[in-house]
Amino acid sequence: MDPNDLLKVRAEFDSVMRREALPDTSDARVERAGAVVRQIVPGSGGNMVLWSDLDEHTADAVIAEQVAYFTELAARGEVPSAEFEWKLYGHDRPADLGDRLRAAGFVAEPAETLLVGRVTDLATLSVEPPEGITLRVVTDEEGVDLMMEAHRHAFGADRPRIKDLMLNLLRDEPDTIEAVVAMAGDTPVSAARMEMRPGSPFAGLWGGGTVPEWRGHGIYRLLVAHRARVAADRGIRYLQVDATEDSRPILERLGFDVLGVTVPWVWEG
Structure with missing residues (x-):
């Protein structure tokens, strides 16, 4: 996309996905409280400030x-x-908001690059599964357990909040989630999901971690292509990713563009 198009997409992203955000799950709620929009998720957590409109005085x-x-x-x-x-996104104001969060006791997690791709371009990707790999769409708790096993070996940690999220969405809002596991025989070696909110032009890609021995075989690209085709069938215009430095080069080669940088600042209580 040219720079002007990217600015327009970023403005639309800010409006749809942040200022007018919908709750992630049926038990969550989004509150618009003065200069911030925040999400509250009972039970497993995941509470967040999604957007703010601040200046150096406020x-x-x-x-x-x-x-x-x-x-x-x-x-x-x-x-x-x-x-x-x-x-926090790089274009949020004031420009020193990150420093102010640090001074207030927040801890920064690693920065990620906000990428966006046009679904019409990405859905045309022709990607064949590597030899020995099949894809399993997640529709039940057994599939979620396979996802969690793949994540555990890929990322080196359990992700109980993601498991709770997946089970809630599959039970209450199955049309808002597309999750898939790459299987080597009976062994899950990679997993990813796409979250879609009703009426939104954006869908978010999450996960995509691959176990070490299967990296470099094109599985990540395969999972992106699968979700892009599903998004195209749903009429979604853009795919959005908060990318690590490992996945960013792959996504840019596939046609994603950089919208900015995002940093999660965490208040640990």
Whole structure:
């Protein structure tokens, strides 16, 4: 995309996915509280500030308000802990918002690159599974367990919140999730999901980690192509990814463009 198109897509992303965000699951809620939009997820957590409209005069007070708010929710037992994430994008204001979050006690997780790709371009990708690999679409708890096994070996950690998210979506909103596992025989070696909100022009790609011995065989590309074709069938216009430095080069070769950089700042309570 040319630079002007990218700016328009970024503005649409900010509007649809942040300012007017829908809850991730049926038990979550999105609140618009003055200068911020935040999501509250009871049970497994995942609380987050999705968007803010701040300046150098208001930022510190609003940061303190959010800390107090989530601390109070935890004290009342509405969420398991006061921990929450402030999802900061490089074009958010004020320009020193990250420094202000750090000064307030937030801890930065590794930066990721926000990438976007046009579905009409990506859905034409012709990718054959590597020899010995088949794809299994996740539709039940057994499939979710295979996903978690692939993630555990790919990322080196269990992801209980992702498991809860998947089970909730498959039970309550199956049309909003497309998850797939790459299988080598009976062994899951990679897994990924796509989250789709009703009426949104954007779908988010998540996961995609591959176990070490199967990296470099094109499985990540295969999972992207599969989800792009599903998105095309649903009439979705864009795929969005918060990419690590491992996946960014692959996605750019597939036709994704950079919209910016995002850093998760976490208040640990």
